Amino acid sequence: MDVWSSLMDGFSTALTPLNLMYAMIGVILGTAVGVLPGLGPAMTVALLLPVTYALEPTSAFIMFAGIYYGGMYGGSTTSILLNTPGESSSVVTAIEGNKMAKAGRAAQALATAAIGSFVAGTIGTTLLAVCAPIVVKFAVSLGSPSYFAIMMLALLAVTAVLGSSRLRGFASLGLGLAIGLVGLDSVTGQSRLTFGQPLLSDGLDIVVVAVAIFAVGEALWVAAHLRRTPLHVIPVGRPWMGKKDWQRSWKPWLRGTVFGFPFGALPAGGAEIPTFLSYVTEKRLSKHPEEFGHGAIEGVAGPEAANNAAAAGTLTPMLALGLPTNATAAVMLAAFTSYGIQPGPQLFSSQGPLVWALIASLFIGNLLLLLINLPLAPLWAKLLQLPRPYLYAGILFFATLGAYSVNLQAFDLVILLILGALGFMMRRFGLPVLPLILGVILGPRLEGQLRKTLQLSAGDPAGLWSEPIAVGIYVIIGIILAWPLVLKLIRRNRPAAAPAGPSVLSGHDEPQTPATPSTTKTEPTMPAHHQQEKP
Amino acid sequence: MSSPATGLKGRAELGVALLLGVVGVLVFLDANGLVTPYSKSDPVGPKTVPFIVAGLLVVCAVLLAINVLRGGRGEAEGGEDVDLAHPADWKTVLPLAGAFLLNILLIDWAGWVISGTVLFWGSVLALGSRRYIRDGLISVALSLLTFYGFYLGLGIALPAGLLEGIL
Numbered sequence: 001m002d003v004w005s006s007l008m009d010g011f012s013t014a015l016t017p018l019n020l021m022y023a024m025i026g027v028i029l030g031t032a033v034g035v036l037p038g039l040g041p042a043m044t045v046a047l048l049l050p051v052t053y054a055l056e057p058t059s060a061f062i063m064f065a066g067i068y069y070g071g072m073y074g075g076s077t078t079s080i081l082l083n084t085p086g087e088s089s090s091v092v093t094a095i096e097g098n099k100m101a102k103a104g105r106a107a108q109a110l111a112t113a114a115i116g117s118f119v120a121g122t123i124g125t126t127l128l129a130v131c132a133p134i135v136v137k138f139a140v141s142l143g144s145p146s147y148f149a150i151m152m153l154a155l156l157a158v159t160a161v162l163g164s165s166r167l168r169g170f171a172s173l174g175l176g177l178a179i180g181l182v183g184l185d186s187v188t189g190q191s192r193l194t195f196g197q198p199l200l201s202d203g204l205d206i207v208v209v210a211v212a213i214f215a216v217g218e219a220l221w222v223a224a225h226l227r228r229t230p231l232h233v234i235p236v237g238r239p240w241m242g243k244k245d246w247q248r249s250w251k252p253w254l255r256g257t258v259f260g261f262p263f264g265a266l267p268a269g270g271a272e273i274p275t276f277l278s279y280v281t282e283k284r285l286s287k288h289p290e291e292f293g294h295g296a297i298e299g300v301a302g303p304e305a306a307n308n309a310a311a312a313g314t315l316t317p318m319l320a321l322g323l324p325t326n327a328t329a330a331v332m333l334a335a336f337t338s339y340g341i342q343p344g345p346q347l348f349s350s351q352g353p354l355v356w357a358l359i360a361s362l363f364i365g366n367l368l369l370l371l372i373n374l375p376l377a378p379l380w381a382k383l384l385q386l387p388r389p390y391l392y393a394g395i396l397f398f399a400t401l402g403a404y405s406v407n408l409q410a411f412d413l414v415i416l417l418i419l420g421a422l423g424f425m426m427r428r429f430g431l432p433v434l435p436l437i438l439g440v441i442l443g444p445r446l447e448g449q450l451r452k453t454l455q456l457s458a459g460d461p462a463g464l465w466s467e468p469i470a471v472g473i474y475v476i477i478g479i480i481l482a483w484p485l486v487l488k489l490i491r492r493n494r495p496a497a498a499p500a501g502p503s504v505l506s507g508h509d510e511p512q513t514p515a516t517p518s519t520t521k522t523e524p525t526m527p528a529h530h531q532q533e534k535p
Numbered sequence: 536m537s538s539p540a541t542g543l544k545g546r547a548e549l550g551v552a553l554l555l556g557v558v559g560v561l562v563f564l565d566a567n568g569l570v571t572p573y574s575k576s577d578p579v580g581p582k583t584v585p586f587i588v589a590g591l592l593v594v595c596a597v598l599l600a601i602n603v604l605r606g607g608r609g610e611a612e613g614g615e616d617v618d619l620a621h622p623a624d625w626k627t628v629l630p631l632a633g634a635f636l637l638n639i640l641l642i643d644w645a646g647w648v649i650s651g652t653v654l655f656w657g658s659v660l661a662l663g664s665r666r667y668i669r670d671g672l673i674s675v676a677l678s679l680l681t682f683y684g685f686y687l688g689l690g691i692a693l694p695a696g697l698l699e700g701i702l
Contacts, residue, residue, distance in 0.1 A: 037614070037616050050689075050691075051689065053689065053691070054688070054689035054690050054691065164610060165607075165609065165610075167595065167598050167599055167602055168599070168609055170591065170595050171551070171555050171592075171595040171596075171599060173591070174555065174558075174559070174588060174591040174592040174595050175555070175558065175592070177584075177588045177591070178558055178559075178562050178588055178592065181562065181584070181585055181588060185581040187577050187581065188571060188577065188580070188581050190569050190571065190581050192565060192566065192569070192581060192585060193561070193562065193565050193585075195565075216635075218614075219631075220628055220631065220632070221612065221614075221617070222614065222616050222617055223624070223627045223628050223631050223661070223662060224623040224624050224625070224627065224628045225617045225618050225619055225621065225623065225624065226616060226617075226618070226624065226627065226662065226663070227616050227617065227618035228618070387664065388616055388662065388663075389658075389659045389662035389663055389664035390659060390664070390673075391616075392616075392658070392662055393654075393655050393658030393659040393661075393662055394655070394677075396631070396634075396635060396654065396655075396658050397651065397654055397655045397658070397677065400635070400638060400651075400654060401647075401651070401681055401685075401693075404642065404647075404693070405685060405689075405691050405693065408691075408693075408694070410639050410642050410643050413635075413638065413639040413642065414639060417632065417635055417636065417639065420635075421632075424628075425551065425554075427611065427612040428609075428611055428612075428623070429547075429548050429551045429609035429611070430608075430609025430610040430611060430612065431551070431609060443584075443588075446584075447579075447584045450579055450583075450584065451577060451578075451579040454578045454579050455576060455577060455578065455579075458575070458578065459575075459578030
């Protein structure tokens, strides 16, 4: 039981009073910032990154673990109490959660979300602890060609599968890759896209990019369309659940976890698809299908569990392969690199104690989240009433502070403003943000692997498909890219035979705006994901 | 989300295509200007990937332009505090960007406490708060608090600027 003893070592590191305190601070800060409208988990991590800079790596990552789950939970609180989810992964929670809150069952909705998150998070983290070393064992045998292929898959899948317009996804990816090119070329030392500006030669700091696109872009965008009529926040007492709620919740929690983890762990999995699948499943299996659309507790329990399990799943490729598959993981990867730590197969051997302390603190953070958030829920609800001028001025203020404190140079703030304007434009014209962030992070790595591959094959492009895994992945990429065309052909030939998933949904969910984008989204992805599990 | 001003909005999105195209051309020109002797240890060289990225950007620019001209439109992002029913409110955004810019100009010379105060106060005013005195006090308190918090708690010395010696 190698995993077990390493994990126990991790717990002994994470359970020192000082580190426990950092975990606590992380959970509280993460939830508080995550609850604030307009701030999702990725932004929470990016904004709070500078706070962790002064700490030693272990304590910093323990705090991250708290911030990560805290930000996630904060987001779902917001979507239950206000009907407008800030991020795509809590769209589904908002459907039933807000209906429950309106029917006076906000306490139960928050309780099933909190406890479901705890259950799913704990199971998910256990799976992470078990799976990550297996993935690592598999990953050390991979060479540059396979890594190149895997990174291509992650980039293309995120770009092509998520979001409503592929074209706009690729546009965003292109911009991200261009931003990632800025700086000195790692092999030849030539400066690219620096325009003679020496401050650009180190490249753009990913923290600055993330804060600009997420926080500044969001603040400017909201400022342009600020809702002048205050939103109605549903008051809530201490979350609790009756016996019947428990009976109706525990199965959806477990099923949600089963959906969430694998999707989170796959490149391009994300939380949207599993939360949506969980919702559909619960609706079909429920003994009270008539309650769906009017506040069914299963519709909160399942998707919330799926969301959190996906969050844990995301950490598997992040830690084991150095491959971020969502925005939060991308920002965390940036945090790792800023400490001089390279996530990837070597991480578990070179930084073993740190990784296991991080995993252990994920368990601890999860428990703290439950213990802290149940009593504090009314306080979080009050945070939602923070006057908007203060909220968005505060976001700008802290974004500036965070970006500035990285290098203490005003030049970074110029970049922050320019990229913030880019973030504004992307929100205005529906360019998804995630491909850009992943492009910035993965672009340089992708290039590195490409050059290493061709160096090994002495310039022969056949080197790219010299490993069987790489070939398998290119086949999957081909399927993902070709799928919409295939679907179109099938539709044209057999218009009556629509795929099973969406047809179940279309009946009830069409009128609800949050659900409709997902309806079109799940369709092409489902079969692609089944294919992905094969190799 | 659908509003009557379709013609104008459609044209605005062409700006995105233009931006993509310009960035693509820039990336291409920049990479093209690199001088690299062919080396056996690095057959790909520093130019290849920029060329691919430039190609991707230009192709996206063209396709997006076609898409927009054919009536395709990107969906503006919603959110908790976003009300897409009214058009972009530049009277809020521009002063907000102004406050941000002022902070950039002031931060190294006047120091964080002053520039941060200006940033927060300016932003709050731009966003529509009208309690000048209270907002000013909050701004000063926030700047001071973060200044000392970063210095004492994190060991990061933000610039003191004009107030050097006082703080």
